[in-house]
Amino acid sequence: MKPVKVGICGLGTVGGGTFNVLMRNAEEIARRAGRKIIVEQIGTRHENPACDTTGIQITNDIFAVATNPEIDIVVELIGGYETARDLVLTAIANGKHVVTANKALIAVHGNEIFAAAQEKNVMVAFEASVAGGIPIIKAIREGLAANKINWLAGIINGTGNYIMSEMREKGRAFDDVLAEAQELGYAEADPTFDVEGIDAAHKLTILASIAYGVPLQFEKAYTEGISKITTEDVQYAEELGFRIKHLGLSRRTPQGIELRVHPTLIPQSTLLASVNGVMNAILVDGDAVGQTLYYGSGAGAEPTASAVVADIVDVVRTLTADRDNRVPHLAFQPGQLSELPMLPVDDVVTGYYLRLQAVERPGVLAHVTRILGEKGINIEAIIQKQTREAQVPVIMMTQRVAESTMNEAIREIEALPDILGEVVRIRVEHLAD
Amino acid sequence: MKPVKVGICGLGTVGGGTFNVLMRNAEEIARRAGRKIIVEQIGTRHENPACDTTGIQITNDIFAVATNPEIDIVVELIGGYETARDLVLTAIANGKHVVTANKALIAVHGNEIFAAAQEKNVMVAFEASVAGGIPIIKAIREGLAANKINWLAGIINGTGNYIMSEMREKGRAFDDVLAEAQELGYAEADPTFDVEGIDAAHKLTILASIAYGVPLQFEKAYTEGISKITTEDVQYAEELGFRIKHLGLSRRTPQGIELRVHPTLIPQSTLLASVNGVMNAILVDGDAVGQTLYYGSGAGAEPTASAVVADIVDVVRTLTADRDNRVPHLAFQPGQLSELPMLPVDDVVTGYYLRLQAVERPGVLAHVTRILGEKGINIEAIIQKQTREAQVPVIMMTQRVAESTMNEAIREIEALPDILGEVVRIRVEHLAD
Numbered sequence: 001m002k003p004v005k006v007g008i009c010g011l012g013t014v015g016g017g018t019f020n021v022l023m024r025n026a027e028e029i030a031r032r033a034g035r036k037i038i039v040e041q042i043g044t045r046h047e048n049p050a051c052d053t054t055g056i057q058i059t060n061d062i063f064a065v066a067t068n069p070e071i072d073i074v075v076e077l078i079g080g081y082e083t084a085r086d087l088v089l090t091a092i093a094n095g096k097h098v099v100t101a102n103k104a105l106i107a108v109h110g111n112e113i114f115a116a117a118q119e120k121n122v123m124v125a126f127e128a129s130v131a132g133g134i135p136i137i138k139a140i141r142e143g144l145a146a147n148k149i150n151w152l153a154g155i156i157n158g159t160g161n162y163i164m165s166e167m168r169e170k171g172r173a174f175d176d177v178l179a180e181a182q183e184l185g186y187a188e189a190d191p192t193f194d195v196e197g198i199d200a201a202h203k204l205t206i207l208a209s210i211a212y213g214v215p216l217q218f219e220k221a222y223t224e225g226i227s228k229i230t231t232e233d234v235q236y237a238e239e240l241g242f243r244i245k246h247l248g249l250s251r252r253t254p255q256g257i258e259l260r261v262h263p264t265l266i267p268q269s270t271l272l273a274s275v276n277g278v279m280n281a282i283l284v285d286g287d288a289v290g291q292t293l294y295y296g297s298g299a300g301a302e303p304t305a306s307a308v309v310a311d312i313v314d315v316v317r318t319l320t321a322d323r324d325n326r327v328p329h330l331a332f333q334p335g336q337l338s339e340l341p342m343l344p345v346d347d348v349v350t351g352y353y354l355r356l357q358a359v360e361r362p363g364v365l366a367h368v369t370r371i372l373g374e375k376g377i378n379i380e381a382i383i384q385k386q387t388r389e390a391q392v393p394v395i396m397m398t399q400r401v402a403e404s405t406m407n408e409a410i411r412e413i414e415a416l417p418d419i420l421g422e423v424v425r426i427r428v429e430h431l432a433d
Numbered sequence: 434m435k436p437v438k439v440g441i442c443g444l445g446t447v448g449g450g451t452f453n454v455l456m457r458n459a460e461e462i463a464r465r466a467g468r469k470i471i472v473e474q475i476g477t478r479h480e481n482p483a484c485d486t487t488g489i490q491i492t493n494d495i496f497a498v499a500t501n502p503e504i505d506i507v508v509e510l511i512g513g514y515e516t517a518r519d520l521v522l523t524a525i526a527n528g529k530h531v532v533t534a535n536k537a538l539i540a541v542h543g544n545e546i547f548a549a550a551q552e553k554n555v556m557v558a559f560e561a562s563v564a565g566g567i568p569i570i571k572a573i574r575e576g577l578a579a580n581k582i583n584w585l586a587g588i589i590n591g592t593g594n595y596i597m598s599e600m601r602e603k604g605r606a607f608d609d610v611l612a613e614a615q616e617l618g619y620a621e622a623d624p625t626f627d628v629e630g631i632d633a634a635h636k637l638t639i640l641a642s643i644a645y646g647v648p649l650q651f652e653k654a655y656t657e658g659i660s661k662i663t664t665e666d667v668q669y670a671e672e673l674g675f676r677i678k679h680l681g682l683s684r685r686t687p688q689g690i691e692l693r694v695h696p697t698l699i700p701q702s703t704l705l706a707s708v709n710g711v712m713n714a715i716l717v718d719g720d721a722v723g724q725t726l727y728y729g730s731g732a733g734a735e736p737t738a739s740a741v742v743a744d745i746v747d748v749v750r751t752l753t754a755d756r757d758n759r760v761p762h763l764a765f766q767p768g769q770l771s772e773l774p775m776l777p778v779d780d781v782v783t784g785y786y787l788r789l790q791a792v793e794r795p796g797v798l799a800h801v802t803r804i805l806g807e808k809g810i811n812i813e814a815i816i817q818k819q820t821r822e823a824q825v826p827v828i829m830m831t832q833r834v835a836e837s838t839m840n841e842a843i844r845e846i847e848a849l850p851d852i853l854g855e856v857v858r859i860r861v862e863h864l865a866d
Contacts, residue, residue, distance in 0.1 A: 274704055297723050325752060
């Protein structure tokens with residue numbers, strides 16, 4: 001069969017990795033795809049010293065790639081929102097299929113991009129946008145196509161997981177680990193995207209849409225970062241048989257869909273709790289299959305390239321298929337998306353870990369448990385530390401309750417004269433039902 | 434689009450699960466597939482009380498399903514070798530696509546079946562044949578299409594993993610756990626297929642073929658069961674920081690492909706070591722992506738049905754695609770399979786755990802280590818237990834060495850006058866490179 005010609009836009013970490021994998025494994029990939037995949041042109045302003053681009057057309061105008069009549073598939077690896085959006089829409093308008101690793105682009109502009117692609121009868125593939133080399137989009141969109149997905153929970157930001165792992169394993173403070181992660185290149189100079197959960201929320205938005213068949217709604221995601229997690233909380237969680245992970249969580253309820261990124265206590269006995277360092281993993285619960293888990297590198301040049309190139313091969317395979325027989329962008333047919341709303345965080349139902357600082361005086365605990373009891377909040381475990389100080393930390397774990405109810409309880413607890421400062425609150429998920 | 438009509442052959446555990454999932458999730462599945470999937474006919478000799486088949490055509494002649502001109506896709510869920518082979522070949526000869534969950538059939542007759550399917554331009558899908566509901570075939574064949582797969586290692590028999598987990602967690606003996614597993618229905622009355630590794634070897638054969646693009650060669654697989662593993666060995670392994678799992682392992686070397694199922698010590702720190710009970714997991718190492726792991730239920734009515742139905746949806750999607758653009762049965766194009774041979778077990782290179790029973794006399798250990806040293810076998814760890822008996826157990830872990838070299842060493846060690854009985858030998862894999 002005729003070779004397929006791709007144009008790569010962006011030759012940074014992922015672009016360079018993609019180019020190198022396509023070159024190094026050209027023969028193996030062609031044996032799978034049934035035809036050669038040729039890099040026809042690269043759009044980049046900077047050479048990548050890791051890449052030998054001898055004999056390849058290079059332009060510093062990425063839009064020249066998007067409009068090049070020789071090119072079948074445009075691979076967008078420049079990152080960012082606006083220029084990437086223009087580039088992808090230009091490629092689509094020119095009848096090109098698109099492969100992208102850009103989670104921000106898909107989470108924020110995906111609905112518009114998919115509509116344009118549908119209109120022009122081309123595909124936009126985005127496996128690399130979530131969890132790097134783990135084929136999680138393919139797994140949910142195709143591998144679990146028989147299932148009603150109930151919920152999913154994922155460690156989908158490597159930087160955050162590296163920080164949480166170091167804090168637990170070595171008892172180090174958040175700021176200390178973050179500074180080191182920045183030195184090692186795991187974290188950006190501005191770490192907000194990673195540690196405040198924005199990057200994870202982009203990915204979670206995409207996962208939820210393909211799991212339940214709803215339009216992308218990044219603006220509805222609740223995000224809470226890990227910068228306020230202390231080594232104390234990490235240790236108390238361990239004492240309770242739990243571990244704190246920065247999770248992206250989405251659950252389908254009859255009322256709507258929960259979409260939330262926050263630090264979460266999960267049982268130590270779960271596989272997800274054993275995912276350490278910069279690795280990613282996603283746990284998916286489907287009504288037929290039960291729980292399945294997918295683990296691997298969530299970032300890096302070649303792991304991400306692995307997903308980009310798999311998408312190129314997938315696009316190549318559907319070149320002769322009827323558009324109606326393709327895997328739909330959001331797993332469900334465009335006219336068949338669900339209108340189930342995203343739930344506000346107030347309506348989220350989850351367990352809670354609470355840490356209070358109390359004056360050591362008889363009856364304090366009774367006041368706190370009375371407030372919880374009045375709101376119907378059941379306590380699963382309490383740790384009260386003996387100390388010689390005048391104040392003691394009290395740690396409680398509660399059963400599942402609506403966030404709004406917990407907020408009311410916390411306000412009342414904080415108003416007690418013997419409770420000092422703010423109540424620390426971390427959500428708890430058993431990942432069991 | 435026109436609905437697709439499937440015929441289900443076999444209405445046992447998996448057949449019943451498939452029928453129920455297709456019925457219960459019909460609307461969700463149609464929203465994904467873009468058309469309805471209708472069960473046109475069921476071939477079974479026995480009703481399944483879990484299924485409400487009201488209004489469905491039932492025949493006790495499965496071949497009537499395979500030749501029914503109304504049916505597009507024949508779903509083979511009768512199990513076994515010969516009748517299943519005849520049924521599938523009949524369906525293919527009648528121009529039907531086939532979906533099967535039958536690992537024995539694919540491992541033993543797959544090459545013949547795929548050739549027939551190629552000839553008649555139909556697809557044979559077999560995701561459910563390996564690791565139940567885990568979409569591992571899709572992950573390797575499509576999700577990792579960019580990679581040269583280096584090796585894979587899997588817990589792919591739930592019964593065996595349940596037995597190994599119970600032995601470790603509760604210190605129970607093999608026979609005791611097996612008897613209980615039979616009572617619980619986890620193990621068959623004749624447990625040979627599960628505990629001797631034949632079932633795992635069927636699955637491993639399939640995984641290796643799609644990972645490296647080689648024809649199916651079940652007869653070349655080396656299998657060793659878990660029936661000789663003692664609670665002693667389980668405990669010594671833990672002391673060494675390892676855990677014994679019944680693994681299917683396949684590695685590509687320049688000389689050929691290792692294909693082996695045997696008890697294996699793996700580091701406790703690996704995720705695979707934390708996979709307990711009847712769960713399955715497969716770890717895959719690719720040159721671009723690094724390590725990825727896939728975890729879930731490897732058996733059961735609905736987990737297996739999840740894979741069967743996903744295959745049906747996949748087949749539906751390719752109905753309008755050029756045959757040349759389909760995902761090839763063995764991941765690589767039929768004319769592009771590799772001739773890399775399967776290696777005999779003598780050529781396998783791996784670490785070893787050895788347990789010897791020695792007369793407590795000075796110099797015994799020196800004799801043993803001399804023999805190993807002469808063969809270039811390096812020792813990584815030794816445990817020598819203090820005892821009041823006249824004989825002591827000696828446990829050693831060695832670095833990687835060819836099996837034939839280790840066999841010679843063991844023969845010489847067993848010939849030492851102070852070594853009593855046979856040397857217990859269990860292979861070791863670090864799963865790191």
